[in-house]
Structure formats: structure tokens, C-alpha cells
Amino acid sequence: MADWVTVAAVGEIATGSCKVADVDGVAIAVFNIGGEYFAIEDVCTHDGGELASGHIDGDQVVCPRHGARFCVRTGDALSAPAYEPTAKFPLRIEGGQIQVRDERWD
Ligand code: FES
Numbered sequence: 001m002a003d004w005v006t007v008a009a010v011g012e013i014a015t016g017s018c019k020v021a022d023v024d025g026v027a028i029a030v031f032n033i034g035g036e037y038f039a040i041e042d043v044c045t046h047d048g049g050e051l052a053s054g055h056i057d058g059d060q061v062v063c064p065r066h067g068a069r070f071c072v073r074t075g076d077a078l079s080a081p082a083y084e085p086t087a088k089f090p091l092r093i094e095g096g097q098i099q100v101r102d103e104r105w106d
Pocket of ligand 1: 044045046047048049063064065066067068080081082
């Protein structure tokens with residue numbers, strides 16, 4: 001069972017922004033959308049763009065390379081040229097810390 005990993009303190013990620021953390025070698029982008037936090041892999045499924053570098057539009061992030069949109073809440077690809085979702089990770093707030101866990105290989 002993968003451990004929870006602290007990626008930021010609550011308040012460290014401003015609303016409408018994100019932070020990338022290395023969790024066991026995986027780049028995970030943690031977004032603050034209106035005070036709710038979501039964690040998805042910082043990889044566009046079209047051609048590997050770093051989603052955290054893209055524009056955040058509501059609860060969507062726009063890949064900076066070719067403009068595919070992803071839902072920050074679910075990881076779903078919402079527009080071409082990406083068709084596959086990027087990974088979404090469980091997230092919790094514990095003792096004022098934002099924690100995520102990569103349980104894909106458990
Ligand atoms: S790498 Fe993201 S849209 Fe092409």
C-alpha cells in the first residue's frame with residue numbers, strides 16, 4: 001500500500017494555481033480550484049506536455065504544448081488532441097498538510 005506523501009501546506013497553493021510535487025518519481029500536479037484541492041499527473045496524454053505549466057480555466061487546465069484540455073477534478077481529457085485521461089490521485093488534508101498517494105500499483 002503506497003504511503004501518503006505531503007506535497008504542500010494548506011494555504012501554500014493559491015486559488016487558481018497549482019504546485020508540482022515528486023511523489024516516488026511521479027510528477028503530480030496539485031491544483032487549488034476555489035479552495036478544493038485535486039491531484040493529477042503532470043503529464044499530457046497527447047505527447048507528454050507538462051500540464052502544470054498550462055493555463056488554468058475554471059476546473060480545466062490547458063496543455064501548453066498543443067492546447068488539449070483536461071478536467072482537473074477527474075483527469076479526463078476534454079478536447080483534442082488528447083483523448084486518454086491523465087492519472088488522478090487520491091488527496092487528503094491531514095494536520096494542515098495536503099497529502100497525495102499514488103496507489104496505481106498497489
Ligand atoms: S502534448 Fe499536450 S496537447 Fe500535445
